[in-house]
Amino acid sequence: MHLDPLAILTAFGLIFLAELPDKTMFASLAMGTRMRPLYVWFGTSSAFIVHVAIAVGAGGLIGLLPDWIVKLVSAALFAFGAFMLLRNGGDDDEDQEIKTVTGFWPVYSTAFMAVFISEWGDLTQITTANLAASNGAWSTAVGSAVALMSVSALALLAGRFIAKRVPLKTVQRIGGLCMLGLAIWSLIEIFTG
Numbered sequence: 001m002h003l004d005p006l007a008i009l010t011a012f013g014l015i016f017l018a019e020l021p022d023k024t025m026f027a028s029l030a031m032g033t034r035m036r037p038l039y040v041w042f043g044t045s046s047a048f049i050v051h052v053a054i055a056v057g058a059g060g061l062i063g064l065l066p067d068w069i070v071k072l073v074s075a076a077l078f079a080f081g082a083f084m085l086l087r088n089g090g091d092d093d094e095d096q097e098i099k100t101v102t103g104f105w106p107v108y109s110t111a112f113m114a115v116f117i118s119e120w121g122d123l124t125q126i127t128t129a130n131l132a133a134s135n136g137a138w139s140t141a142v143g144s145a146v147a148l149m150s151v152s153a154l155a156l157l158a159g160r161f162i163a164k165r166v167p168l169k170t171v172q173r174i175g176g177l178c179m180l181g182l183a184i185w186s187l188i189e190i191f192t193g
Contacts, residue, residue: 003142004135005139007139008139008143009143011131011143012143012147014131016147016151018123020154024044024114024115024122027115028040028041028044028115029156031114032155032156035102035107035110036107037156040107040111041111041152043107043109043110043115044115047114048148048149051115051119051122051148052141052145052148053141054125055129055132056128056132056137056140058129059132060132060133062129062130062132071189072186072190073130074133074183075186078130078179079183082177082180082183083176084123124144127144127179128140131143134186
């Protein structure tokens with residue numbers, strides 16, 4: 001198992017920025033106001049780890065393709081991610097009703113299922129698969145998992161502060177521009193590599 005620090009930081013940065021304005025951050029915040037935050041974090045983190053494993057597995061399959069095809073797919077996926085982050089609106093405004101739950105297993109199960117169901121085909125899952133195909137499975141898995149778990153912890157600990165002080169559109173735009181830059185870089189690598 002080889003861990004590349006640059007690949008870990010790349011995965012962490014991209015996934016962190018993409019997940020910050022995501023609906024699961026707001027779901028974590030909402031659940032944390034009505035349930036024990038540590039239990040919520042264990043549930044959301046477990047769901048994120050499962051999704052990262054699935055995405056890295058898919059990325060490993062993509063990595064079996066010829067290099068130019070992987071770079072072309074990467075460019076397309078990064079461009080799609082940039083489009084999703086830079087477009088106006090989105091489904092992040094959906095209100096999710098979270099009922100009051102107590103006890104470790106009920107809170108854990110509620111948090112796990114809320115994230116597990118809502119993250120299928122999510123931008124961060126697609127980006128994780130894309131990064132795993134080009135940057136290595138283990139490094140991407142570590143960076144992505146830590147980023148997702150950090151966003152969940154951040155939402156639980158400081159969600160209200162972020163919502164009041166930092167415009168989420170700004171975070172979305174920064175993440176979108178990073179992804180657009182990576183899409184362009186991937187295309188350049190096809191023709192110069």
